[in-house]
Amino acid sequence: MLLSDVASHLKLEFLGKDIEIESMNELSLSSSSQLAFAIHKKYSYELKSSKAKAFLITNALIEHLPEDSSYIICEDVSISMAEATKLFYKKPIEQRLSHAVVGQECYIDAMAKVEKGVVIGSNVTVMAGAYIGTNVVIGDNTIIYPNVTIYRDSVVGSDCIIHAGSVIGADGFGFSHTKEGKHIKIYQNGNVIIENDVEIGANCAIDRAVFNSTIIRRGTKLDNFIHIAHNCDIGEYSLFVAQTGVGGSTTLGRNCVVSGQSAFSDHLDIAPFSTFTARSGVTKSISNSGGVYSGFPLMNHRDWKKLQARIAKLND
Amino acid sequence: MLLSDVASHLKLEFLGKDIEIESMNELSLSSSSQLAFAIHKKYSYELKSSKAKAFLITNALIEHLPEDSSYIICEDVSISMAEATKLFYKKPIEQRLSHAVVGQECYIDAMAKVEKGVVIGSNVTVMAGAYIGTNVVIGDNTIIYPNVTIYRDSVVGSDCIIHAGSVIGADGFGFSHTKEGKHIKIYQNGNVIIENDVEIGANCAIDRAVFNSTIIRRGTKLDNFIHIAHNCDIGEYSLFVAQTGVGGSTTLGRNCVVSGQSAFSDHLDIAPFSTFTARSGVTKSISNSGGVYSGFPLMNHRDWKKLQARIAKLND
Amino acid sequence: MLLSDVASHLKLEFLGKDIEIESMNELSLSSSSQLAFAIHKKYSYELKSSKAKAFLITNALIEHLPEDSSYIICEDVSISMAEATKLFYKKPIEQRLSHAVVGQECYIDAMAKVEKGVVIGSNVTVMAGAYIGTNVVIGDNTIIYPNVTIYRDSVVGSDCIIHAGSVIGADGFGFSHTKEGKHIKIYQNGNVIIENDVEIGANCAIDRAVFNSTIIRRGTKLDNFIHIAHNCDIGEYSLFVAQTGVGGSTTLGRNCVVSGQSAFSDHLDIAPFSTFTARSGVTKSISNSGGVYSGFPLMNHRDWKKLQARIAKLND
Numbered sequence: 001m002l003l004s005d006v007a008s009h010l011k012l013e014f015l016g017k018d019i020e021i022e023s024m025n026e027l028s029l030s031s032s033s034q035l036a037f038a039i040h041k042k043y044s045y046e047l048k049s050s051k052a053k054a055f056l057i058t059n060a061l062i063e064h065l066p067e068d069s070s071y072i073i074c075e076d077v078s079i080s081m082a083e084a085t086k087l088f089y090k091k092p093i094e095q096r097l098s099h100a101v102v103g104q105e106c107y108i109d110a111m112a113k114v115e116k117g118v119v120i121g122s123n124v125t126v127m128a129g130a131y132i133g134t135n136v137v138i139g140d141n142t143i144i145y146p147n148v149t150i151y152r153d154s155v156v157g158s159d160c161i162i163h164a165g166s167v168i169g170a171d172g173f174g175f176s177h178t179k180e181g182k183h184i185k186i187y188q189n190g191n192v193i194i195e196n197d198v199e200i201g202a203n204c205a206i207d208r209a210v211f212n213s214t215i216i217r218r219g220t221k222l223d224n225f226i227h228i229a230h231n232c233d234i235g236e237y238s239l240f241v242a243q244t245g246v247g248g249s250t251t252l253g254r255n256c257v258v259s260g261q262s263a264f265s266d267h268l269d270i271a272p273f274s275t276f277t278a279r280s281g282v283t284k285s286i287s288n289s290g291g292v293y294s295g296f297p298l299m300n301h302r303d304w305k306k307l308q309a310r311i312a313k314l315n316d
Numbered sequence: 317m318l319l320s321d322v323a324s325h326l327k328l329e330f331l332g333k334d335i336e337i338e339s340m341n342e343l344s345l346s347s348s349s350q351l352a353f354a355i356h357k358k359y360s361y362e363l364k365s366s367k368a369k370a371f372l373i374t375n376a377l378i379e380h381l382p383e384d385s386s387y388i389i390c391e392d393v394s395i396s397m398a399e400a401t402k403l404f405y406k407k408p409i410e411q412r413l414s415h416a417v418v419g420q421e422c423y424i425d426a427m428a429k430v431e432k433g434v435v436i437g438s439n440v441t442v443m444a445g446a447y448i449g450t451n452v453v454i455g456d457n458t459i460i461y462p463n464v465t466i467y468r469d470s471v472v473g474s475d476c477i478i479h480a481g482s483v484i485g486a487d488g489f490g491f492s493h494t495k496e497g498k499h500i501k502i503y504q505n506g507n508v509i510i511e512n513d514v515e516i517g518a519n520c521a522i523d524r525a526v527f528n529s530t531i532i533r534r535g536t537k538l539d540n541f542i543h544i545a546h547n548c549d550i551g552e553y554s555l556f557v558a559q560t561g562v563g564g565s566t567t568l569g570r571n572c573v574v575s576g577q578s579a580f581s582d583h584l585d586i587a588p589f590s591t592f593t594a595r596s597g598v599t600k601s602i603s604n605s606g607g608v609y610s611g612f613p614l615m616n617h618r619d620w621k622k623l624q625a626r627i628a629k630l631n632d
Numbered sequence: 633m634l635l636s637d638v639a640s641h642l643k644l645e646f647l648g649k650d651i652e653i654e655s656m657n658e659l660s661l662s663s664s665s666q667l668a669f670a671i672h673k674k675y676s677y678e679l680k681s682s683k684a685k686a687f688l689i690t691n692a693l694i695e696h697l698p699e700d701s702s703y704i705i706c707e708d709v710s711i712s713m714a715e716a717t718k719l720f721y722k723k724p725i726e727q728r729l730s731h732a733v734v735g736q737e738c739y740i741d742a743m744a745k746v747e748k749g750v751v752i753g754s755n756v757t758v759m760a761g762a763y764i765g766t767n768v769v770i771g772d773n774t775i776i777y778p779n780v781t782i783y784r785d786s787v788v789g790s791d792c793i794i795h796a797g798s799v800i801g802a803d804g805f806g807f808s809h810t811k812e813g814k815h816i817k818i819y820q821n822g823n824v825i826i827e828n829d830v831e832i833g834a835n836c837a838i839d840r841a842v843f844n845s846t847i848i849r850r851g852t853k854l855d856n857f858i859h860i861a862h863n864c865d866i867g868e869y870s871l872f873v874a875q876t877g878v879g880g881s882t883t884l885g886r887n888c889v890v891s892g893q894s895a896f897s898d899h900l901d902i903a904p905f906s907t908f909t910a911r912s913g914v915t916k917s918i919s920n921s922g923g924v925y926s927g928f929p930l931m932n933h934r935d936w937k938k939l940q941a942r943i944a945k946l947n948d
Contacts, residue, residue, distance in 0.1 A: 113444035128745035131462035146763035149480035164781035429760035447778035465796035
């Protein structure tokens with residue numbers, strides 16, 4: 001798509017050369033064929049060093065654009081960005097692709113739906129009611145239990161187990177908000193990558209990324225009802241006990257242990273080997289590895305135990 | 317059904333004229349063809365002004381009945397009401413209806429189940445494994461992802477997106493309790509109405525009303541794992557972050573923002589433009605709009621922040 | 633399978649007679665044809681009185697073995713136990729069984745999947761997208777709503793209702809952990825038993841037992857999003873409000889009431905007629921019946937109310 005097409009869709013003008021746009025991305029991750037966007041002044045530095053050639057931008061930030069940039073000046077970059085994502089949205093199903101490729105020794109139930117463009121390894125089990133979307137890739141020996149839904153473009157590794165009712169790759173929860181209080185959908189054009197040897201419990205939901213990928217790294221095990229939001233990166237060999245949730249773009253290092261009903265805010269960076277006891281509420285990044293945490297607000301587990309004793313004394 | 321049939325089912329006598337009953341409803345919402353019920357003395361005023369002509373009632377409340385009422389005197393109105401709801405229960409599937417009506421340019425996967433009596437607008441996508449129950453109505457341009465279940469009689473608007481694994485219209489959690497501790501099902505004979513431009517995340521559950529409708533108003537967006545109980549009314553353009561729950565008959569005004577793992581008790585009335593930070597526990601109605609709240613018990617967000625600081629000092 | 637086969641799989645030697653092993657079980661529950669295991673010294677007493685004839689055991693515990701035992705000495709019994717469970721794992725689907733048996737007056741939707749070896753009573757409804765696994769037994773009059781998944785070997789009683797999206801019998805969350813931080817799956821070879829007159833809401837998950845059974849006893853009612861972990865035993869006529877979770881091997885007596893978003897740790901024993909208000913966090917067993925509890929850490933409801941008032945005063 002040409003930048004002029006984007007401008008036309010947004011009913012805005014573009015300046016600079018009309019160039020071909022393949023997709024959209026955040027400033028710091030954009031390539032030369034992607035449309036980037038700069039909303040806040042705090043991005044002026046990232047703007048200067050961006051590899052993108054085309055931008056959605058406010059008037060105030062134009063001076064920080066790299067030389068030879070093409071750009072669309074937006075009154076509200078957040079809204080325009082959301083509107084532009086719709087142009088790069090892929091339909092839930094691609095009908096024009098050729099058939100799926102299924103390896104040897106697989107069991108694909110006749111009542112499972114495997115869309116065109118899927119590539120499945122050998123010795124894979126896909127049970128009745130499972131849905132495998134367009135372009136999904138599944139590695140060897142993986143078991144997909146009944147009524148699992150894997151949205152298009154997801155990647156699932158080898159030796160994985162995905163239990164019934166889990167949903168991989170649904171849209172992340174992303175909207176821009178108008179002054180009138182309406183919510184404009186930011187189309188979620190990324191995907192989910194699940195590495196090898198991951199087990200996902202029943203009725204989990206792992207959302208696709210807005211751009212790029214949500215990642216569950218190898219050897220990680222999720223219990224039931226785990227919510228992983230868009231653009232999370234969950235480290236290797238982590239454990240998530242039931243009914244926990246991770247907010248968007250939060251990164252956990254390897255071998256984290258997250259006990260039941262805990263939750264993480266978005267955009268956090270959690271050190272490896274961190275342990276969270278039941279119902280921890282994590283709202284800040286953690287830089288030192290190996291800690292044990294509790295409570296909401298979060299604190300060291302020892303402090304939390306001491307604090308609970310002090311609180312209980314209030315009743316004396 | 318005649319009131320005499322209801323009495324016969326309950327093994328109780330009726331007094332007054334034998335009249336035709338179409339369905340049941342709460343006192344204040346009943347029409348002249350509905351069977352109402354009065355359990356507590358506090359309903360004596362509502363009783364006087366009720367439009368219903370037929371009642372389940374305790375002996376103590378008979379004096380408050382409107383003139384010319386027909387009624388069944390119950391030892392335990394709550395139990396009799398539950399038993400009576402079974403008479404008006406609609407089977408999960410109606411087999412006798414004619415075919416579904418599907419508009420133009422729709423994609424209905426051959427592995428989706430669309431029951432008879434369904435009406436679907438134009439340009440609607442219903443993916444594999446989705447279930448669309450008897451008499452469901454779906455508006456234009458709506459996308460139903462795989463393995464979504466929409467129970468009979470639900471109404472879904474135009475331009476909606478319902479992500480995989482979500483369940484619309486399952487029975488609300490309603491029981492009457494015997495003295496021996498058994499739970500008698502109150503059949504949930506209402507429905508769910510989802511207005512236009514609503515997005516529902518993966519693995520949500522929105523229960524049908526016991527009588528009347530559970531309503532999600534236009535432009536509201538739900539993240540994953542949202543629980544909306546029977547008879548809720550969720551205002552326009554509200555946002556629900558993952559793993560939140562709303563108890564039965566609770567009403568939220570427009571543009572509320574409910575952060576992750578928050579919950580509301582039943583029978584609350586929440587003012588519009590209210591914001592709830594993560595893990596808020598709301599147990600009382602809120603009458604002033606525009607507030608920001610936190611904690612459980614709930615308080616103003618500023619008070620909560622101050623309180624957390626004070627609590628932390630206990631450990632000094 | 634012979635004990636020598638188990639030893640060979642574990643790459644360990646066995647001592648004593650080579651005997652036939654039918655399955656595995658915990659020490660105290662093992663029969664003479666089951667392989668038991670003893671990890672900690674605290675099991676030395678149970679070891680002496682065990683009915684098992686074959687054991688996975690550490691060197692330090694050999695002296696406590698019953699006479700004439702056969703055994704495999706393990707460096708890490710936990711890891712060896714996990715590896716051994718794989719030998720007794722039943723495939724998700726048995727293809728060699730004869731057809732399912734379905735009683736009279738049933739409605740089994742053509743888009744439901746009923747595996748071979750299933751036994752279904754009379755007047756049962758199985759709706760589109762439901763999955764009924766190998767050897768599942770379902771009693772009379774039960775309704776299975778769309779997109780429910782019932783894993784193999786589960787037992788569902790009569791007069792039950794299972795709402796859409798619920799998952800019965802997925803693997804419990806059980807792993808042994810290597811020194812390098814990897815998680816070795818403990819195959820969950822038990823099942824789920826749901827007794828008569830149980831209603832399960834939408835999108836619940838009740839995990840199968842590692843050995844033996846997870847049990848939901850008669851007349852119990854679950855709201856939406858309830859998580860019941862492996863080997864739980866939930867007493868008769870209990871009520872679970874939405875988004876609650878119960879950890880592994882926890883037992884609740886009859887007529888417990890568990891309010892929304894509450895949770896129980898694993899291995900607890902909860903007295904009958906206990907009531908838990910919203911968001912209770914239960915980490916210790918309760919031996920006296922009839923109490924009302926709140927908070928996390930849990931306390932008597934009255935104390936909790938008093939404590940909340942005291943805490944609120946900190947802000948004065």
